[in-house]
Amino acid sequence: MPFQMFKLPNGLQLIGETIPTSRSCSVGFFVRTGSRDENAGESGVSHFLEHMMFKGTPRRSALDVNRDFDRIGASYNAYTSEEHTVYYAAVLPEYLPQAIDILADILRPSLRVDDFDTEKKVILEEIKMYEDVPGSMAWENARSIYYGKHPLGNSILGTSASVAALSRDQMQAYFDRRYVSSNIIVAVAGQFEWESFVDLMGTATATWPDVYAPREGISEAHGPGGLHSVAKEGTAQQHVLVFNTCPPAESMLRYVNSVLAIALGDDSGSRLHWSLVDPGKVESASCGSDTGQGSGALVTTFSCDPAEAVANLAIVQEVLADIQKNGLSEQEIAQAKNKIASRVVRASERPMGRMRTIAGSWLYNNEYSDPDVELARFDAVNSRSIRELLDLYPLTTNTVVGYGPLADLK
Amino acid sequence: MPFQMFKLPNGLQLIGETIPTSRSCSVGFFVRTGSRDENAGESGVSHFLEHMMFKGTPRRSALDVNRDFDRIGASYNAYTSEEHTVYYAAVLPEYLPQAIDILADILRPSLRVDDFDTEKKVILEEIKMYEDVPGSMAWENARSIYYGKHPLGNSILGTSASVAALSRDQMQAYFDRRYVSSNIIVAVAGQFEWESFVDLMGTATATWPDVYAPREGISEAHGPGGLHSVAKEGTAQQHVLVFNTCPPAESMLRYVNSVLAIALGDDSGSRLHWSLVDPGKVESASCGSDTGQGSGALVTTFSCDPAEAVANLAIVQEVLADIQKNGLSEQEIAQAKNKIASRVVRASERPMGRMRTIAGSWLYNNEYSDPDVELARFDAVNSRSIRELLDLYPLTTNTVVGYGPLADLK
Numbered sequence: 001m002p003f004q005m006f007k008l009p010n011g012l013q014l015i016g017e018t019i020p021t022s023r024s025c026s027v028g029f030f031v032r033t034g035s036r037d038e039n040a041g042e043s044g045v046s047h048f049l050e051h052m053m054f055k056g057t058p059r060r061s062a063l064d065v066n067r068d069f070d071r072i073g074a075s076y077n078a079y080t081s082e083e084h085t086v087y088y089a090a091v092l093p094e095y096l097p098q099a100i101d102i103l104a105d106i107l108r109p110s111l112r113v114d115d116f117d118t119e120k121k122v123i124l125e126e127i128k129m130y131e132d133v134p135g136s137m138a139w140e141n142a143r144s145i146y147y148g149k150h151p152l153g154n155s156i157l158g159t160s161a162s163v164a165a166l167s168r169d170q171m172q173a174y175f176d177r178r179y180v181s182s183n184i185i186v187a188v189a190g191q192f193e194w195e196s197f198v199d200l201m202g203t204a205t206a207t208w209p210d211v212y213a214p215r216e217g218i219s220e221a222h223g224p225g226g227l228h229s230v231a232k233e234g235t236a237q238q239h240v241l242v243f244n245t246c247p248p249a250e251s252m253l254r255y256v257n258s259v260l261a262i263a264l265g266d267d268s269g270s271r272l273h274w275s276l277v278d279p280g281k282v283e284s285a286s287c288g289s290d291t292g293q294g295s296g297a298l299v300t301t302f303s304c305d306p307a308e309a310v311a312n313l314a315i316v317q318e319v320l321a322d323i324q325k326n327g328l329s330e331q332e333i334a335q336a337k338n339k340i341a342s343r344v345v346r347a348s349e350r351p352m353g354r355m356r357t358i359a360g361s362w363l364y365n366n367e368y369s370d371p372d373v374e375l376a377r378f379d380a381v382n383s384r385s386i387r388e389l390l391d392l393y394p395l396t397t398n399t400v401v402g403y404g405p406l407a408d409l410k
Numbered sequence: 411m412p413f414q415m416f417k418l419p420n421g422l423q424l425i426g427e428t429i430p431t432s433r434s435c436s437v438g439f440f441v442r443t444g445s446r447d448e449n450a451g452e453s454g455v456s457h458f459l460e461h462m463m464f465k466g467t468p469r470r471s472a473l474d475v476n477r478d479f480d481r482i483g484a485s486y487n488a489y490t491s492e493e494h495t496v497y498y499a500a501v502l503p504e505y506l507p508q509a510i511d512i513l514a515d516i517l518r519p520s521l522r523v524d525d526f527d528t529e530k531k532v533i534l535e536e537i538k539m540y541e542d543v544p545g546s547m548a549w550e551n552a553r554s555i556y557y558g559k560h561p562l563g564n565s566i567l568g569t570s571a572s573v574a575a576l577s578r579d580q581m582q583a584y585f586d587r588r589y590v591s592s593n594i595i596v597a598v599a600g601q602f603e604w605e606s607f608v609d610l611m612g613t614a615t616a617t618w619p620d621v622y623a624p625r626e627g628i629s630e631a632h633g634p635g636g637l638h639s640v641a642k643e644g645t646a647q648q649h650v651l652v653f654n655t656c657p658p659a660e661s662m663l664r665y666v667n668s669v670l671a672i673a674l675g676d677d678s679g680s681r682l683h684w685s686l687v688d689p690g691k692v693e694s695a696s697c698g699s700d701t702g703q704g705s706g707a708l709v710t711t712f713s714c715d716p717a718e719a720v721a722n723l724a725i726v727q728e729v730l731a732d733i734q735k736n737g738l739s740e741q742e743i744a745q746a747k748n749k750i751a752s753r754v755v756r757a758s759e760r761p762m763g764r765m766r767t768i769a770g771s772w773l774y775n776n777e778y779s780d781p782d783v784e785l786a787r788f789d790a791v792n793s794r795s796i797r798e799l800l801d802l803y804p805l806t807t808n809t810v811v812g813y814g815p816l817a818d819l820k
Contacts, residue, residue, distance in 0.1 A: 021431045023755045023781070070679035073748030075756065092752055269480035338483030342502055345433045346485065350759045371433070 003358070003368045004194045008202055011182035011210045015362050016197060017189045017354050025096055025190030026355040028088030029103055030363060032185070033178035035158075036082045036151040036292065037215060044158020045166055045174045047080040048123050052171065053087065053106045054078070055115040062115070065106055072098045082152055083292050084363065090352050093191040097200055104204035107179065116168040124164065127157050134232065135303065138239035138403035141230045142299075143290070145401050146243045150221040152292050180211040187359035190351030218294035220245065223399035229408045230401070237283060238309040238404035239301070242316055246298040246393050249291040250364040255377045256389045257298065261287050262336035263328050264319070265300055269335060271319050276302055281312055293364065298393075306405045313400065313409055320395040327386050340378050344371065413768070413778045414604045418612055420620045421592035425772050426607060427599045427764050435506055435600030436761040438498030439513055440769045442595070443588035445564040446492045446702065447625060454568020455576055455584045457490040458533050462581065463497065463516045464488070465525040472525070475516055482508045492562055493702050494773065500762050503601040507610055514614035517589065526578040534574065537567050544642065545713065548649035548813035551640045552709075553700070555811050556653045560631040562702050590621040597769035600761030628704035630655065633809035639818045640811070647693060648719040648814035649711070652726055656708035656803050659701040660774040665787045666799045667708065671697050672746035673738050674729070675710055679745060681729050686712055691722055703774065708803075716815045723810065723819055730805040737796050750788050754781065 005015045034046050056062045069076050072095035078087045087107065089099045130136050140155060147153025157163075188197055223243050247253035265272040265287020272285040285302035300320070304312050328336075347353040348371045361369035402409045415425045444456050466472045479486050482505035488497045497517065499509045540546050550565060557563025567573075598607055633653050657663035675682040675697020682695040695712035710730070714722050738746075757763045758781045771779035812819045 019431075021429075022759065024752065024759065066678055071745055071748065073745070073750070073752035075752060090752070090756060092748075092755060095748075268476055335481055335483070338481065338502075338505075340483070342434065342483035342485060342500070345502060346500060346760070346762075349432065349434065349761065350756070352756075 003370075005362075006198050008181070008205065009210070010205060010208045011180070011212075012201070012205055012208065013185045013362070014198060014201055015185060015187050015358055016192065016194055017358050018192065018194065019190050019351060019354065022190040022351050023093070024090055024351055025093050025188060025192045026088060026090040026351040027096065027099055027103065027186065027188045028086055028355050028359060029107055030185045030187060030359045031085045031087075031179060032083070032183040032215065032363060033085055034081050034083045035154040035156045036217070037178055038154055038174070041162075042166070042170060042174055043155060043162035044123070045171055046085055047156050047158070048119070048163060048166065049171055049175060050078050050080045050085050050087075051119050051123065052111055052116065053109050055119060056110050056112065057105050057108055058110060059105055060102075065102065068098065068102050074099055080156055082154065082156060088352075088355065096188075096192055096197070100197075100200045100204055104201070108208075109175075111168060111172055111175070113168050116171070120163065120166070123157075124160055127160050127163065130157055134235045134237065134404070135239060137232070138230075138241065138303075138401075141403050142241040142243070142401035145228050145230075146223040146297065146399050147221050148224065150219070150295070151217045152221055152295055177213060180213050181205065181208045182210065182212055185359055185362055187355045187362070189354035189358060215293065220248065221295045221297070223297075225397060225399050227409045228399070228401045229406060230403045231407045232404055235404045237303045238306040238402060238406055239303045240309055240313055240316075240409065241401045241403075242300040242313075242320070243399040243401070244298045244300075244320075244393065244395050244397075246289055246291065246296040247389070248294050248296045250293060251296070253389055253392070254291065256381050256385045257289060257296070257393075258340060259333060259336045259378070259381045260323075260328070260386060260389060261289055261298060262339055263332040264323065266336070266339065271323070272300070272302070272316070275315050275319055276312060281308060281315070298395075309402065309404075309406060310409055320398070324390055324395045327383055327390065330383060333381065333383060333386065337378055337381060341375055344374055344378070413780075415772075416608050418591070418615065420615060420618045421590070422611070422615055422618065423595045423772070424608060424611055425595060425597050425768055426602065426604055427768055428602065428604065429600050429761060429764065432600040432761050433503070434500055434761055435503050435598060435602045436498060436500040436765040437506065437509055437513065437596065437598045438496055438765050438769060439517055440595045440597060440773060441495045441497075441589060442493070442593040442625065442773060443495055444491050444493045445566045446561040446627070447588055448564055448584070451572075452576070452580060452584055453565060453572035454533070455581055456495055457566050457568070458529070458573060458576065459581055459585060460488050460490045460495050460497075461529050461533060462521055462526065463519050465529060466520050466522065467515050467518055468520060469515055470512075475512065478508065478512050484509055490566055492564065492566060498762075498765065506598075506602055506607070510607075510610045510614055514611070518618075519585075521578060521582055521585070523578050526581065530573065530576070533567075534570055537570050537573065540567055544645045544647065544814070545649060547642070548651065548713075548811075551813050552651040552653070552811035555638050555640075556633040556707060556809050557631050558634065560629070560705070561627045562631055562705055587623060590623050591615065591618045592620065592622055595769055595772055597765045597772070599764035599768060625703065630658065631705045631707070633707070635807060635809050637819045638809070638811045639816060640813045641817045642814055645814045647713045648716040648812060648816055649713045650719055650723055650726075650819065651811045651813075652710040652723075652730070653809040653811070654708045654710075654730075654803065654805050654807075656699055656701065656706040657799070658704050658706045660703060661706070663799055663802070664699075664701065666791050666795045667699060667706070667803075668750060669743060669746045669788070669791045670733075670738070670796060670799060671699055671708060672749055673742040674733065676746070676749065681733070682710070682712070682726070685725050685729055686722060691718060691725070708805075719812065719814075719816060720819055730808070734800055734805045737793050737800065740793060743791065743793060743796065747788055747791060751785055754784055754788070
């Protein structure tokens with residue numbers, strides 16, 4: 001049995017998949033916290049805190065953190081999303097003990113005021129650079145309009161104002177509230193010994209507090225509907241985003257939804273490809289799922305010459321209406337399933353990919369993500385399940401947001 | 411024995427590595443041709459031809475090529491370098507026959523005049539976009555100065571003028587000269603059956619001509635030495651590139667050279683990191699090997715505020731002189747070897763990675779790249795082999811090229 005799981009006495013959940021032929025292993029600390037878990041006045045703290053984790057602990061300076069990772073040849077990084085903050089490293093099997101020691105150590109950071117003040121400047125720079133990218137700001141503004149007061153609408157980076165106003169003590173309070181063992185999953189995949197992994201983790205996290213701190217505010221977002229525009233001078237392209245409610249991340253309908261999203265907006269051979277990209281009507285067009293716990297959105301997006309935006313939006317609405325009415329063809333479904341099967345299989349080829357997949361499945365469903373089961377669930381999608389999905393989550397009542405030179409999309 | 415090889419009667423070389431636990435397979439056609447093989451008046455033809463390969467054959471329109479790849483869920487692409495042009499696809503094992511059929515077919519392109527004229531515009535756009543990126547133009551100009559008339563100095567994209575002047579018949583002549591079976595290696599890795607692969611390849615390429623067309627102009631480039639500058643108005647950063655001759659791609663000294671390059675300029679924990687990046691003297695600094703058949707260059711590069719460029723160049727020269735005199739410390743060598751071992755192992759985890767690795771090794775050395783042998787060769791590097799490398803390829807006689815606001819680097 002390649003999959004194992006164990007809950008430590010402090011509430012920390014360990015999961016692992018042994019890959020006997022692998023020559024490396026990947027380990028990740030998945031913290032069930034992100035921008036959706038931030039209170040008013042804390043906007044941006046999850047991401048800022050992620051940076052601070054590399055700035056040192058009582059045992060290690062920031063320099064030591066880098067040097068210790070470097071010595072073992074680790075490939076390491078971290079990222080923050082709306083729902084998770086993840087710290088991970090890929091190493092040769094003989095260095096797994098050191099990797100665990102460093103990761104567990106940095107997850108109890110000193111949060112020194114000097115480092116906090118210095119890093120705040122780095123974050124403010126990052127926000128400014130992000131604000132210079134029209135595509136990113138289109139996404140940020142559109143999510144804000146679609147989600148409204150729903151916590152999934154919280155910005156990951158925060159704003160210059162919200163980050164400037166953050167204090168070190170607020171960050172500590174957020175850390176104490178969210179970085180509790182019961183909110184953390186540690187996933188390992190590749191070449192390793194499960195028993196010694198459990199021992200190492202128990203030792204490394206023995207002093208971690210066991211507090212129950214579940215996520216609040218789980219509900220389905222629906223968006224206000226209608227046409228919205230954020231006029232932005234100085235941008236050349238018009239960005240248009242069309243939001244539809246879709247199944248949330250933990251839903252069994254996610255497999256059907258993935259097939260629909262590929263057939264609708266994959267970068268080759270999809271409805272959007274043939275109706276907008278291939279005839280050269282847009283610079284880009286795609287479709288993706290923005291799914292979280294309890295709420296999902298299918299987002300169809302394109303960017304183009306502002307003069308063509310209204311006509312292109314009409315084409316997108318026609319495509320959506322046609323699918324809503326007639327579903328997908330058997331050939332479209334078969335092609336999408338082939339693409340997904342190929343991607344699922346290829347993503348499962350590396351310990352890093354397996355680490356992410358088993359952690360994602362555990363975070364949302366407390367379920368082992370067996371590749372054969374996943375493939376079978378995708379393979380079971382047919383025109384009937386597509387029809388059921390469309391009836392439950394129709395594509396014709398959507399929220400449209402424009403970002404760019406146009407004052408409106410009429 | 412997981413590795414197999416076979417030469418078809420037409421001269422085409424087949425190599426393959428079976429990975430029994432893999433669930434996908436990757437196949438690539440590696441053509442031993444690139445910008446270094448272009449004659450005067452052909453600059454840019456290798457890369458332009460790579461694009462034309464997807465524009466159709468007697469059996470398939472451009473649309474068919476895309477649709478046929480899409481139907482089998484293939485992840486496919488192509489790229490052109492100074493020495494190779496590569497076409498590849500990753501698919502589920504059951505679709506390998508179709509992938510081979512499509513790839514072998516597109517490698518005998520129609521090169522229709524209409525498509526040629528349309529695609530030329532795409533290439534000219536690509537050149538313009540490339541020319542807008544200062545870092546790319548710094549690299550292009552520096553290689554041109556370092557290599558001079560050596561064929562490795564040929565530009566991959568070509569210039570707007572050289573591409574505009576290309577005719578369809580010139581491309582056909584280049585194709586006929588270079589795309590001969592004896593210049594092509596087909597590599598496959600992952601889940602597949604060797605015997606049926608050989609059969610499929612034999613059928614798919616039965617009509618390919620068997621012409622002997624070896625590469626010409628193989629010699630070691632040394633660069634003119636001294637300080638050179640390309641003044642470019644309107645750029646904010648000064649780019650500086652320092653070229654040293656290093657072992658060519660096929661040399662057994664490449665392992666020692668990789669350790670040196672990592673210790674000198676890896677993005678964390680290297681000499682350049684501590685002397686330039688960590689103290690905030692530069693925006694970026696790195697070191698890499700630009701190695702080809704018969705000739706290699708170790709390129710140390712940084713970009714920074716123009717006012718600091720001369721001082722930073724002095725620091726780089728000090729670092730190079732110090733390594734030349736004192737070598738690397740045991741700790742630096744050990745850390746670089748750990749990083750390399752980790753990267754070698756992780757790159758070998760996917761069929762796509764193995765396909766590239768076994769093809770690269772075969773292209774340069776007609777040798778199977780066994781991961782254990784590779785790791786052992788890296789592990790054998792020590793301070794003595796570093797010393798030998800430095801004696802053969804000293805770091806202190808180099809060619810420096812500046813690109814940016816400064817008229818010179820004095």
